[in-house]
Amino acid sequence: MSSIFGRFLQISTFGESHGVGLGVVIDGVPAGIPIPIEMIQQELDRRRPGTSQYVTQRKETDQVELLSGIHEGRSLGSPIAMLVRNKDARSKDYKAINTLFRPGHADYTYFKKYGIPPQSGGGRASGRETLARVAAGAIAKAILKPYGIHIQAYTIKIGSIQAIHINPDFAETHPLRCADPDKAEDMESLVKQVQSEHDSIGGMIEVIANGVMPGLGDPVFHKLDATIAGAMVSIGAVKGIEFGGGFALTEKKGSESNDPISLSPPISNHAGGILGGISNGAPILIRLAIKPTPSISKDQQTIDILGEEKTISIKGRHDPCICPRICPVAEAMMALVLADALLKRNAELGIMNQIM
Numbered sequence: 615m616s617s618i619f620g621r622f623l624q625i626s627t628f629g630e631s632h633g634v635g636l637g638v639v640i641d642g643v644p645a646g647i648p649i650p651i652e653m654i655q656q657e658l659d660r661r662r663p664g665t666s667q668y669v670t671q672r673k674e675t676d677q678v679e680l681l682s683g684i685h686e687g688r689s690l691g692s693p694i695a696m697l698v699r700n701k702d703a704r705s706k707d708y709k710a711i712n713t714l715f716r717p718g719h720a721d722y723t724y725f726k727k728y729g730i731p732p733q734s735g736g737g738r739a740s741g742r743e744t745l746a747r748v749a750a751g752a753i754a755k756a757i758l759k760p761y762g763i764h765i766q767a768y769t770i771k772i773g774s775i776q777a778i779h780i781n782p783d784f785a786e787t788h789p790l791r792c793a794d795p796d797k798a799e800d801m802e803s804l805v806k807q808v809q810s811e812h813d814s815i816g817g818m819i820e821v822i823a824n825g826v827m828p829g830l831g832d833p834v835f836h837k838l839d840a841t842i843a844g845a846m847v848s849i850g851a852v853k854g855i856e857f858g859g860g861f862a863l864t865e866k867k868g869s870e871s872n873d874p875i876s877l878s879p880p881i882s883n884h885a886g887g888i889l890g891g892i893s894n895g896a897p898i899l900i901r902l903a904i905k906p907t908p909s910i911s912k913d914q915q916t917i918d919i920l921g922e923e924k925t926i927s928i929k930g931r932h933d934p935c936i937c938p939r940i941c942p943v944a945e946a947m948m949a950l951v952l953a954d955a956l957l958k959r960n961a962e963l964g965i966m967n968q969i970m
Contacts, residue, residue: 630733633737649752751942751945769937
């Protein structure tokens with residue numbers, strides 16, 4: 615069961631939703647990079663449960679423990695290890711369904727592959743695993759910062775309510791990370807409605823990376839957009855991805871979809887900042903389709919581990935809409951991909967650690 619991601623910047627995450635804790639080991643971070651522990655904690659706080667009425671009410675402080683690799687706020691060049699201990703796991707909520715497969719979850723496929731019965735909270739397949747990615751992403755952001763690369767994600771759609779006027783600054787102040795002040799109230803009302811119906815709702819988030827220099831990524835099998843796509847779809851709730859103009863390009867002509875090339879700022883960015891698998895200097899822009907949270911308390915049809923048909927109703931504390939908490943995770947995965955590509959580029963050019 616591999617949990618390793620990256621080539622030049624490698625991370626290995628560990629832990630389960632209701633275990634002792636979760637964490638990550640990061641290898642390949644150059645020595646001397648400023649990494650304040652407060653910055654890592656700030657990123658974890660953005661993903662943390664229990665922060666508003668629109669997310670799971672599991673009360674976790676998600677306090678990071680730095681085990682190795684950073685001293686006096688700077689990286690040592692050795693592996694960085696971090697741990698977050700679980701404080702508020704309620705395994706009793708799953709006792710009545712510990713032989714049932716939850717629809718929309720990985721219980722059934724894990725059982726078929728590993729012979730492991732349903733785990734409390736989803737075990738390794740839980741969305742809580744993503745906190746380790748966010749901790750690692752904070753390190754990746756620290757690597758990217760001296761180069762002026764900034765990444766932000768925000769909600770642009772919940773259900774059928776679509777953001778029109780994008781304001782990323784507003785998104786950081788809103789509990790659903792809605793990027794359109796004019797649509798924020800409608801999004802909140804919709805989430806409250808499905809929550810009252812013991813249901814959940816999906817949506818879409820947008821991720822933008824500004825300041826990315828041209829030349830990151832490789833042609834053919836390690837294209838930057840292919841690596842980003844793999845990173846994003848590895849997030850459990852993500853069911854689709856598009857770059858730049860995305861699926862709307864299917865309705866355009868080549869004369870309309872090609873981005874003019876000039877020395878001035880780009881007129882358009884239909885390519886989403888990547889051409890031929892290599893960054894072209896424009897912002898890298900992607901959108902992710904986020905499915906509804908599968909844990910709902912409505913009755914659903916399923917089977918148990920003996921293959922008998924059953925009805926399941928999932929209790930416990932769950933997100934009515936996962937979009938706002940996916941945003942920092944998507945930022946982290948984008949940062950990890952870009953930092954990995956940057957370290958590879960620096961190595962190829964012989965300028966590893968030049969920024970320090």
